[in-house]
Amino acid sequence: MKRVGFRLVMFLVATAVTPLLSTVALSADGQDVQALLRDPAEQDRLRADRDREREDQERERADRERERADQERERVDRERERVDRERERTEQAYERGRNSIEREQWARAVEQFSAIAADRAPRADAALYWQAYALEKLNRQADALARVAELMKSFPSSRWLGDARALELQIRQRAGQSVSPDTQADDDLKLLAIQGLMHSNPEQSVPMLEKLLAGNNSPRLKERALFVLAQSGSTRGQEVLGRIARGAANPELQEKAIRYLGVNGTNTNRQLLADIYQSSSDVGVKREVLRAFMVAGDRARVMTAATTEKSPELRIEAVRQLGAMGARDELWQLYQKEQSVEVKRQVLQSMGVSGDSARLIDVANSETNADLLRLGIRQLGVAGGPKTGDALLAIYARQKDPNVRSAVLEALFIQSNADALVSLARKESDPMMKRRIVEKLSVMSNTAARNYMLELLEK
Numbered sequence: 001m002k003r004v005g006f007r008l009v010m011f012l013v014a015t016a017v018t019p020l021l022s023t024v025a026l027s028a029d030g031q032d033v034q035a036l037l038r039d040p041a042e043q044d045r046l047r048a049d050r051d052r053e054r055e056d057q058e059r060e061r062a063d064r065e066r067e068r069a070d071q072e073r074e075r076v077d078r079e080r081e082r083v084d085r086e087r088e089r090t091e092q093a094y095e096r097g098r099n100s101i102e103r104e105q106w107a108r109a110v111e112q113f114s115a116i117a118a119d120r121a122p123r124a125d126a127a128l129y130w131q132a133y134a135l136e137k138l139n140r141q142a143d144a145l146a147r148v149a150e151l152m153k154s155f156p157s158s159r160w161l162g163d164a165r166a167l168e169l170q171i172r173q174r175a176g177q178s179v180s181p182d183t184q185a186d187d188d189l190k191l192l193a194i195q196g197l198m199h200s201n202p203e204q205s206v207p208m209l210e211k212l213l214a215g216n217n218s219p220r221l222k223e224r225a226l227f228v229l230a231q232s233g234s235t236r237g238q239e240v241l242g243r244i245a246r247g248a249a250n251p252e253l254q255e256k257a258i259r260y261l262g263v264n265g266t267n268t269n270r271q272l273l274a275d276i277y278q279s280s281s282d283v284g285v286k287r288e289v290l291r292a293f294m295v296a297g298d299r300a301r302v303m304t305a306a307t308t309e310k311s312p313e314l315r316i317e318a319v320r321q322l323g324a325m326g327a328r329d330e331l332w333q334l335y336q337k338e339q340s341v342e343v344k345r346q347v348l349q350s351m352g353v354s355g356d357s358a359r360l361i362d363v364a365n366s367e368t369n370a371d372l373l374r375l376g377i378r379q380l381g382v383a384g385g386p387k388t389g390d391a392l393l394a395i396y397a398r399q400k401d402p403n404v405r406s407a408v409l410e411a412l413f414i415q416s417n418a419d420a421l422v423s424l425a426r427k428e429s430d431p432m433m434k435r436r437i438v439e440k441l442s443v444m445s446n447t448a449a450r451n452y453m454l455e456l457l458e459k
Contacts, residue, residue, distance in 0.1 A: 090121040101130060101219055109134040117147075125151055125158040126251065132167060141171050163250050166216040206236045213240075213249060226253055230260035242272055251284070258288045265296025274301055287317050294321040303330050307337075316346045323350025332359050345375055352379030361391045374407040381414030389417050396424060402433060409436055418446035425452065 093116055100109035109130065116127035132147035148168045152161060205228075212225040226244065229237050245257035258276065261269040270293070277289040293302045302325065306318035322331055331354065335347045351360055360383055363376035377395060380388045389412070396408040412420050421441050428434040438456070441449040 262292025262295035352382035357385035381411030
């Protein structure tokens, strides 16, 4: 009995003491944790972990933002390329229509200009005029008048309205009559008579040329008359040419007059071109003036447009003309100061056209913008020169980015530098890059390339 009672007492004591011991143990552990947290080294480690986590999050956010920016830039580039392709397509279609007019293929011209007018393309007003002109030549006066009316209604500010009203008057005068179109021989006889008169009595021929240019004559006759006028040395003739260049005729004649002013690039003509550029708000007119400056060799005014013009499109055009003029120093000055990536892209392209390989090598060695870096490398292929091949090989060896290396391959391909490409192919261990090199060598008509292809087949 005593033994049973002793066991019961011990059980009760153990039951009471165990929770107490556990509490003491937990208290000790808590004190250890608190002591650990108060340790400066541990606090620094925890803070470093938090900072590292925050930096990782910032880096991920920056990567996402950069990716979104890249996607947006690609979208903008695709849209710009689409607009450029559409404009180029329209220009080509318009030129085909004008060629049909020149060949007196009236039915074909009607069809070609109809598509441009229906799309409301940039030259839709001109297309409507030429469509009406061709329809009148086909004796389809009612259809021609309908096109003239559409032109006047849809484009009330068009510079083709004067020509359209003259054509309308002619059609109404001929209504109900069988009209024979003007023949090419008639135009040639008129031009021969005018040219002969120009040699013998220039002042008397100028009013006749003015009348031809203002009337409803064929495009060929008007363009030839303008050419004869531009060749004349008479003061009156130059005044008439200047008025047309300022916009006193339809846009096509204005563009040609501006070009003639550039061809005969006297100081007076250059100043006139500068006045036209300053006074005009038409981007197309300003673009023609910049091209005329290039023909006239007026590098200073082209440079002024490249640095001060607010329109990115015109600045890019000015930079393009500087490349055609071989203005290497001006282009390098622009590249160092320019902030717009799009303008800098055109500068690099113009540097390639001008053959400035030395500065393109500088760009390839120092440019931090990946897109500009790749373009600069590709333009080394366009520029050519004895040192560019070695420079491109050095860039390939130094750069590990496959996109940059691909730009080097493109530059070497543009140069037809098969020896350098074969050299790279022999050393390249990356299967993908080697494949790119071999793809380029496979389409090159070069002994070194063919020999390497045979070497690959024999392995």
